Amino acid sequence: MHIKSLELVNFRNYSNVILEPINGLNILVGENAQGKTNIVESIYFTSSLKSYRTFKDRELIKWGFEKAYIKEDIEKQNSFNKIEVLINNEDKKAVRINGVKNLKPSDAIGMVNVVIFSPEDLKLLKEGPAIRRKFIDNELNQLRPKYHHALLQYNHILLNRNNLLKLSFNKPSLKTEIEVFSEQLAEYGSFIVEARYEFIKKLSMIARLIHRKITNGEEEIEITYQCDAGLFNSKSQVKKELLNFYINQIDKDIEKGYTLKGPHRDDIIIRINGTDARIYGSQGQQRSAALSLKLSEIEIIKSEVGEYPILLLDDVMSELDINRQKHLLNTFKNIQTFLTCTTLNDINAFHFDNKSIFTVKQGTVKKQ
Numbered sequence: 001m002h003i004k005s006l007e008l009v010n011f012r013n014y015s016n017v018i019l020e021p022i023n024g025l026n027i028l029v030g031e032n033a034q035g036k037t038n039i040v041e042s043i044y045f046t047s048s049l050k051s052y053r054t055f056k057d058r059e060l061i062k063w064g065f066e067k068a069y070i071k072e073d074i075e076k077q078n079s080f081n082k083i084e085v086l087i088n089n090e091d092k093k094a095v096r097i098n099g100v101k102n103l104k105p106s107d108a109i110g111m112v113n114v115v116i117f118s119p120e121d122l123k124l125l126k127e128g129p130a131i132r133r134k135f136i137d138n139e140l141n142q143l144r145p146k147y148h149h150a151l152l153q154y155n156h157i158l159l160n161r162n163n164l165l166k167l168s169f170n171k172p173s174l175k176t177e178i179e180v181f182s183e184q185l186a187e188y189g190s191f192i193v194e195a196r197y198e199f200i201k202k203l204s205m206i207a208r209l210i211h212r213k214i215t216n217g218e219e220e221i222e223i224t225y226q227c228d229a230g231l232f233n234s235k236s237q238v239k240k241e242l243l244n245f246y247i248n249q250i251d252k253d254i255e256k257g258y259t260l261k262g263p264h265r266d267d268i269i270i271r272i273n274g275t276d277a278r279i280y281g282s283q284g285q286q287r288s289a290a291l292s293l294k295l296s297e298i299e300i301i302k303s304e305v306g307e308y309p310i311l312l313l314d315d316v317m318s319e320l321d322i323n324r325q326k327h328l329l330n331t332f333k334n335i336q337t338f339l340t341c342t343t344l345n346d347i348n349a350f351h352f353d354n355k356s357i358f359t360v361k362q363g364t365v366k367k368q
Contacts, residue, residue, distance in 0.1 A: 024354030
């Protein structure tokens with residue numbers, strides 16, 4: 001899978017730019033605030049129809065304009081697809097695939113598979129559970145459209161239930177409505193838990209092998225899914241346990257004003273040599289673990305879709321030592337990669353037969 005052509009119109013600081021990357025290492029070099037990350041962001045956006053930098057689509061539109069446009073020509077499994085996305089300043093999107101109009105935005109999700117690695121990802125072990133749930137959800141959204149739908153529905157129902165919980169503090173009669181939302185939450189929640197459990201199981205096996213290489217066999221990593229429903233037995237059992245939580249804790253939820261338990265509170269536990277790396281791991285161990293997770297992501301996509309995803313490396317090289325850089329760069333051989341950096345010094349330390357360098361300056365891109 002690789003991008004043959006990328007066109008941006010009024011996207012961030014670009015008026016109009018066309019990029020023709022190679023199916024290899026594409027280096028975007030330039031000073032800070034010139035537009036390197038904007039290119040990476042546009043590629044990520046076509047895969048998920050959301051930015052990893054902002055929740056507001058209108059912030060992607062060049063100042064003074066009402067719309068932004070992204071077009072990608074993609075080669076995937078020996079077939080060619082053209083994806084076009086139009087973003088307006090009302091945070092609405094229009095998608096066209098191979099010229100077909102009036103598609104649902106969700107129809108484009110999964111057509112382009114990407115893995116992004118940025119300094120934010122080094123916080124996977126340092127920050128709270130929300131960033132680790134986001135890591136899981138972003139991956140599953142790409143691979144399974146039904147998961148994306150279930151997660152949207154779950155979050156929508158959760159919002160409605162929480163609103164009722166706040167109102168119910170002085171209106172006990174609303175409990176019946178809360179129970180209805182509880183049943184719906186349990187239905188979608190059990191689907192989410194099942195998908196996450198299977199994903200983490202596969203992730204842990206792959207990460208264990210990768211982590212051994214990164215640490216020269218000195219460390220063993222183990223990743224487990226921490227779920228309010230307990231150990232996963234079956235979807236029906238999880239649904240039953242979630243529903244019991246939601247029903248039995250209504251009074252507590254009303255007191256707090258929000259739903260205390262469920263997939264929206266789950267986490268993953270990462271252990272190195274049997275010890276919780278989030279609490280006891282050194283900074284070096286935490287960075288190695290984060291790197292293992294991201295490299296495992298690549299292999300999972302390969303196993304699911306039959307092709308490697310596009311790899312986006314946004315200003316991450318300077319955050320890694322030479323050994324971790326080496327392991328990361330070794331993944332480039334069979335993957336189209338976009339790497340942003342302010343200098344070529346770190347990259348020149350490694351030899352690549354198949355690379356292309358683009359200088360980015362003030363919203364313009366020039367191939368060297």
